[in-house]
Amino acid sequence: MSIFRKKKEEKKEEKKEEKEGKTQGDQTSQFKVLIGERLILDRPLITEKTLSLTEEGKYVFLVPRDVNKTEAKKQIERLYSVKVTKVSSLRQKPKPRYFRGIRGEKLGLKKIIVTLRKGQKIEIGGNK
Numbered sequence: 484m485s486i487f488r489k490k491k492e493e494k495k496e497e498k499k500e501e502k503e504g505k506t507q508g509d510q511t512s513q514f515k516v517l518i519g520e521r522l523i524l525d526r527p528l529i530t531e532k533t534l535s536l537t538e539e540g541k542y543v544f545l546v547p548r549d550v551n552k553t554e555a556k557k558q559i560e561r562l563y564s565v566k567v568t569k570v571s572s573l574r575q576k577p578k579p580r581y582f583r584g585i586r587g588e589k590l591g592l593k594k595i596i597v598t599l600r601k602g603q604k605i606e607i608g609g610n611k
Contacts, residue, residue, distance in 0.1 A: 523550050523558045527607045528594060540599045542607065548574065548593045555595045563605045569598035 527533075528543040536543065546555055552570040560567055577591035599605070 523547070523554055524562070527605075529607065536596070537604075537607070540601065540603070542597045542599070542605050544595045544597065546593050546595050548591065550593065550595070552595070556597070559597055565603045565605060566600040567597050568600050571596040571598075 523546055525545040525547065528545050533543040544555070544559070552572055555572075556567045556570050559565070572593060572595050575592040575594070577588040580587050580589050
């Protein structure tokens with residue numbers, strides 16, 4: 484039935500509108516979708532320890548396991564318009580979990596610790 488199916492032209496127009504909406508998007512959101520490249524940063528990690536690191540100019544982000552330091556550095560510099568001096572990364576191994584006698588694994592994480600140039604800051608939920 485052609486009543487419920489969209490025409491190809493209508494689909495193309497919707498795709499164009501979606502792309503335009505992403506580029507103009509909401510300025511309040513720090514994590515914007517970049518057209519032509521994937522969004523690398525999952526979210527900033529906010530704990531007591533990471534908030535104390537912000538006083539030293541270090542910020543911690545969770546990223547997918549396949550991201551390398553240079554990709555993360557470029558994306559942070561682009562999103563927050565700051566200069567990154569150092570990037571450290573660490574991988575957390577998946578932990579075994581048991582549910583009704585069946586062994587599974589809790590997903591492992593990868594963290595990126597970013598050091599900024601002196602005097603620069605990133606505004607993340609907890610710090611002011």
